[in-house]
Amino acid sequence: MTGGIGCVQCGTRSNPCRCKVVGPTLGCLCFLGAAIIEWPVGACVYLFKHVKGRRIMAHPATVVYPKVSNAIPI
Template identity: 65%
Template sequence: MPLIPCCVECGTHANPCRCRVVGPTVGFLAFAVAAAVEWPVGAVVWIFRHSKGRRIMHHPAAVVFPNISGIFPI
């Protein structure tokens, strides 16, 4: 039986329930896909250009997760 990730964010004012499930879960899945691609690329780039490699590896956490998670108010 496959394990399906489910992320819950409580205490938000984005909806009347003050709980979000869909946004953080989809954000996590997008983060995982982006990280699987960007972290190896960032590691290779880091060998030659440290700051650029760090930026590439930080991109899923700093940009992808917050943007995708913020799209869904539920």
């Protein structure tokens, strides 16, 4: 905790206080938004093509969250 602000990823060098709050928070919101759409679609695809369905359902966690979280340095 630095200056009364809750830290999510302390120890990063991307900003002066070395804490990321905004990026991971927006990443989480984007993850949830993508998951609401992609998980049901992935479940339907999984019935016919297991590997493709798993890849669709993993997309929010493996692509969306890291890209959004890392794009915002604070």
